[in-house]
Amino acid sequence: MKIIDGGVTAPKGFSAAGTEAFIKYENRPDMAMLFSKEPCIVAGTFTSNVVKAAPVIWDAKIVKETGTARAAVVNTGIANAGTGKQGMDICKAEAAEAAKALGIKKEEVLVGSTGVIGEQLNTEKLKSGIRALAGKLSDSRQAATEASIAIMTTDTVNKEAAATFEIGDKTVTVGGMSKGSGMIHPNMCTMLGYITTDLNIDRSLLQKALSEDVKDTFNMITVDGDTSTNDTLLLFANGLAGNEKITAEDENYKKFCEALHYVNETLAKKMAGDGEGATKLVEVLVTGASTKDEAKILARSVAGSNLTKAAMYGNDSNFGRILCALGYSGVDFDPDRVDISYESEGKSIRIFSGGIKADYDEAEATKILDHKEVRIIADMHMGEAKATAWGCDLTYDYVKINADYRS
Amino acid sequence: MKIIDGGVTAPKGFSAAGTEAFIKYENRPDMAMLFSKEPCIVAGTFTSNVVKAAPVIWDAKIVKETGTARAAVVNTGIANAGTGKQGMDICKAEAAEAAKALGIKKEEVLVGSTGVIGEQLNTEKLKSGIRALAGKLSDSRQAATEASIAIMTTDTVNKEAAATFEIGDKTVTVGGMSKGSGMIHPNMCTMLGYITTDLNIDRSLLQKALSEDVKDTFNMITVDGDTSTNDTLLLFANGLAGNEKITAEDENYKKFCEALHYVNETLAKKMAGDGEGATKLVEVLVTGASTKDEAKILARSVAGSNLTKAAMYGNDSNFGRILCALGYSGVDFDPDRVDISYESEGKSIRIFSGGIKADYDEAEATKILDHKEVRIIADMHMGEAKATAWGCDLTYDYVKINADYRS
Numbered sequence: 001m002k003i004i005d006g007g008v009t010a011p012k013g014f015s016a017a018g019t020e021a022f023i024k025y026e027n028r029p030d031m032a033m034l035f036s037k038e039p040c041i042v043a044g045t046f047t048s049n050v051v052k053a054a055p056v057i058w059d060a061k062i063v064k065e066t067g068t069a070r071a072a073v074v075n076t077g078i079a080n081a082g083t084g085k086q087g088m089d090i091c092k093a094e095a096a097e098a099a100k101a102l103g104i105k106k107e108e109v110l111v112g113s114t115g116v117i118g119e120q121l122n123t124e125k126l127k128s129g130i131r132a133l134a135g136k137l138s139d140s141r142q143a144a145t146e147a148s149i150a151i152m153t154t155d156t157v158n159k160e161a162a163a164t165f166e167i168g169d170k171t172v173t174v175g176g177m178s179k180g181s182g183m184i185h186p187n188m189c190t191m192l193g194y195i196t197t198d199l200n201i202d203r204s205l206l207q208k209a210l211s212e213d214v215k216d217t218f219n220m221i222t223v224d225g226d227t228s229t230n231d232t233l234l235l236f237a238n239g240l241a242g243n244e245k246i247t248a249e250d251e252n253y254k255k256f257c258e259a260l261h262y263v264n265e266t267l268a269k270k271m272a273g274d275g276e277g278a279t280k281l282v283e284v285l286v287t288g289a290s291t292k293d294e295a296k297i298l299a300r301s302v303a304g305s306n307l308t309k310a311a312m313y314g315n316d317s318n319f320g321r322i323l324c325a326l327g328y329s330g331v332d333f334d335p336d337r338v339d340i341s342y343e344s345e346g347k348s349i350r351i352f353s354g355g356i357k358a359d360y361d362e363a364e365a366t367k368i369l370d371h372k373e374v375r376i377i378a379d380m381h382m383g384e385a386k387a388t389a390w391g392c393d394l395t396y397d398y399v400k401i402n403a404d405y406r407s
Numbered sequence: 408m409k410i411i412d413g414g415v416t417a418p419k420g421f422s423a424a425g426t427e428a429f430i431k432y433e434n435r436p437d438m439a440m441l442f443s444k445e446p447c448i449v450a451g452t453f454t455s456n457v458v459k460a461a462p463v464i465w466d467a468k469i470v471k472e473t474g475t476a477r478a479a480v481v482n483t484g485i486a487n488a489g490t491g492k493q494g495m496d497i498c499k500a501e502a503a504e505a506a507k508a509l510g511i512k513k514e515e516v517l518v519g520s521t522g523v524i525g526e527q528l529n530t531e532k533l534k535s536g537i538r539a540l541a542g543k544l545s546d547s548r549q550a551a552t553e554a555s556i557a558i559m560t561t562d563t564v565n566k567e568a569a570a571t572f573e574i575g576d577k578t579v580t581v582g583g584m585s586k587g588s589g590m591i592h593p594n595m596c597t598m599l600g601y602i603t604t605d606l607n608i609d610r611s612l613l614q615k616a617l618s619e620d621v622k623d624t625f626n627m628i629t630v631d632g633d634t635s636t637n638d639t640l641l642l643f644a645n646g647l648a649g650n651e652k653i654t655a656e657d658e659n660y661k662k663f664c665e666a667l668h669y670v671n672e673t674l675a676k677k678m679a680g681d682g683e684g685a686t687k688l689v690e691v692l693v694t695g696a697s698t699k700d701e702a703k704i705l706a707r708s709v710a711g712s713n714l715t716k717a718a719m720y721g722n723d724s725n726f727g728r729i730l731c732a733l734g735y736s737g738v739d740f741d742p743d744r745v746d747i748s749y750e751s752e753g754k755s756i757r758i759f760s761g762g763i764k765a766d767y768d769e770a771e772a773t774k775i776l777d778h779k780e781v782r783i784i785a786d787m788h789m790g791e792a793k794a795t796a797w798g799c800d801l802t803y804d805y806v807k808i809n810a811d812y813r814s
Contacts, residue, residue: 051734051742082730084743084762117727118764229731306713310806320524323489324636327458335458336491355491357525396803399717 001259006162007144010175011198012240013037016143017136018150021129024077024115029150033133034072034194035102040236042069042110043207045214047231053081054091055111056232062107067203072194072234073098073130074112075121076153081229082118090121097127101134112192114153114179114230148177151192154276155179161266163259167243167252172199176263180271191218191271193233195263199256200239201246209257210235217264220296220389221272222304272390277397282312283375287386294331295387301329302376303391312374313393317342317365319351322376337381344371408666413569414551417582418605419647420444423550424543425557428536431484431522436557440540441479441601442509447643449476450614452621454638460488461498462518463639469514474610479601479641480505480537481519482528483560488636489525497528504534508541519599521560521586521637555584558599561683562586568673570666574650574659579606583670587678598625598678600640602670606663607646608653616664617642624671627703627796628679629711679797684804689719690782694793701738702794708736709783710798719781720800724749724772726758729783744788751778
């Protein structure tokens with residue numbers, strides 16, 4: 001696998017665009033389009049929230065029933081969730097308009113929305129946005145970036161990643177973009193994410209690769225414990241790499257999974273580090289757990305603890321918060337056997353061991369915590385399983401962003 | 408039942424005191440004592456956290472094994488959690504010192520600690536604090552208040568409640584105090600709480616009354632989702648009211664449960680409204696749920712949602728956050744049938760109905776939210792069950808308090 005600079009247009013045959021459609025705000029791009037010149041098979045994972053936005057219902061039906069698509073249209077500003085029958089009608093009109101502009105069927109258009117819940121979208125604005133996007137589509141590097149910028153909401157940076165790998169003499173590429181900053185929590189991909197690849201692969205294997213990888217990537221990030229109504233991750237494969245079709249979990253399938261994992265993990269970490277108001281990415285590595293599932297539960301409990309997150313913001317080596325979050329996770333363990341350390345830029349410091357505070361220098365711990373990327377390591381000394389979760393610190397700005405989000 | 412002004416000294420035979428023992432901070436009372444001149448039976452509920460503080464282990468053993476006690480000693484500043492064998496030795500020394508000062512056995516002394524995790528208590532400071540407290544014990548109204556002030560940490564107000572009821576010609580009194588502000592979350596009483604009564608009752612019924620009532624009171628409040636290592640709620644009954652002993656779940660038992668519920672609910676609501684940095688108490692009432700358990704899960708999900716809490720701080724009528732929190736609670740329901748309203752000071756406004764935003768005035772909604780006590784009502788239209796949870800808003804000050812709690 002080779003990491004490359006790129007986004008959703010990196011694989012062959014994919015074009016993208018972003019534009020300003022004045023959906024809710026001015027002076028910011030707020031609509032994006034993704035298009036494949038050849039038909040794609042498509043895999044997807046969606047929010048576990050009982051309340052599902054109209055576009056989630058539309059997309060999930062297509063992924064389940066035909067599993068094929070050629071385009072995606074996304075708007076920000078309004079989520080088209082809690083919008084009843086009218087919201088679903090708008091969603092269909094959006095797909096129809098895109099189909100007309102692109103010369104494809106409306107059932108080949110996937111729709112994504114993110115923003116305020118409960119407000120209705122203006123169909124005319126959407127339609128003129130779609131027409132503008134169709135006219136701007138390009139397979140350039142820049143077009144991918146413009147699309148990734150157009151799907152941002154409270155994100156402070158756009159999020160892209162890409163990688164390639166070889167199957168025989170064919171180069172296969174995987175590219176992706178995502179948005180997500182608040183309403184980020186394990187239990188679905190918790191964001192909008194679009195992954196493209198020119199791989200030729202069986203549809204059920206494409207879905208399997210995505211569903212499996214999400215468990216270790218997008219489902220292991222947490223910003224605030226709130227699982228959104230709109231979470232959508234879509235993976236398009238158009239086969240243009242020209243490889244012999246993958247139909248079994250063979251070596252080539254594994255190569256694809258590796259590249260997909262790189263793209264997913266990179267996007268997931270970018271989302272966690274860009275949590276609303278966050279000043280740092282906090283990685284939580286749990287080792288020595290009895291099972292992988294328990295390792296995940298423990299890691300997510302620490303990454304999701306408001307008290308731990310606030311302490312991280314203050315560079316406060318308050319390991320009690322970490323011990324406490326491990327303790328209420330629901331996993332049983334012996335506190336006297338747990339080791340807790342901090343790590344950043346290759347330096348690490350043990351702060352808790354043998355049931356008591358380790359003999360360490362507070363100033364040194366504070367220095368290690370004072371970085372843009374910090375790792376908390378908890379060794380449970382119960383078994384061999386491990387897992388990583390990603391989160392961020394909790395800051396004044398998180399509150400500011402969310403105290404009056406709608407104005 | 409009659410609500411009275413009072414605290415832990417309201418029932419006959421109980422005395423209390425608070426003092427400054429310089430445990431960790433200066434210029435604040437940081438130790439409290441509670442004493443009954445007659446032996447008590449005692450009931451308790453404790454943290455569900457796997458990591459249990461030394462005093463929790465000590466108290467839980469006494470409650471389980473003998474179920475009798477006469478005194479409680481509490482310190483703030485240091486939690487005596489994550490302190491290993493040394494922490495347990497300190498806990499025992501504390502009980503022994505109190506026993507000596509009060510002329511009782513050390514197994515009759517319950518111990519409570521709250522504060523920073525992982526630091527060791529200074530035994531000499533504790534001992535001199537205990538001697539001072541024993542000398543100050545009083546059954547006055549003022550002494551109860553002093554004790555309730557001495558157990559505060561980041562609390563901004565002390566928390567007391569009391570009620571009386573009649574059994575024949577005997578008046579029975581229930582009084583209580585509690586502390587708790589951060590690290591508050593359902594799944595145990597999430598705080599330190601001390602309830603006293605002069606009721607004469609069978610020990611197993613005393614425990615049953617407490618265990619049952621906690622489910623609807625202390626376990627229904629949430630500040631930040633972090634369940635502490637030290638949560639302890641103790642209920643002392645010394646029998647001095649002189650009533651015929653309650654040995655069955657009869658009318659008199661029910662009267663006691665009613666008074667206990669009043670005291671518990673009052674303390675629980677005071678704790679939720681005094682959440683770290685909070686500006687308001689947020690009550691979440693879920694009605695029309697299929698089962699009581701589902702109603703509780705839904706109510707707690709909304710009360711615990713960071714995004715809902717931040718919106719409450721901004722008086723922002725962002726019902727999408729509420730709908731979303733209901734949706735990820737884990738309970739299945741039909742979003743199109745849910746009604747959501749806000750209520751304060753007798754005025755209410757419906758903001759979501761029939762799957763879409765209700766036709767309401769934003770300014771009016773903001774006005775209703777701009778109060779010290781606000782209620783969110785969600786009618787699920789699925790059945791007859793209902794539940795109430797209590798929380799608070801999420802503010803800049805929560806982050807400030809917790810970003811550098813230890814300094």
